[in-house]
Amino acid sequence: SGKLSILKESNAGNPLTSGLTPVLGFDVWEHSYYLDYQNRRADHLKEIWNIIDWDVVSARY
Known part of the structure; x- marks a missing residue:
């Protein structure tokens, strides 16, 4: 949908x-x-x- 969301998952849940x-x-x-x-x-x-690769994060958005 092109929208950015902040999600919180419980247990082993994930956005995938x-x-x-x-x-x-x-x-x-x-x-x-x-x-x-x-x-x-x-x-x-x-x-x-300190260890996040911001270039990778940017490419995903």
Whole structure:
């Protein structure tokens, strides 16, 4: 539809299962950050911005 939406999925849901194309996604389940950040999810989310390839994100939008 050409519209940008912000979605929040529960459990293992993701936009692909609804036929949508994600521009950028974050995995905030413990398996994605525990080895590096233990229980500090906020620290993981703060640092994840430093590894995003913005050229790829831009190409998807």
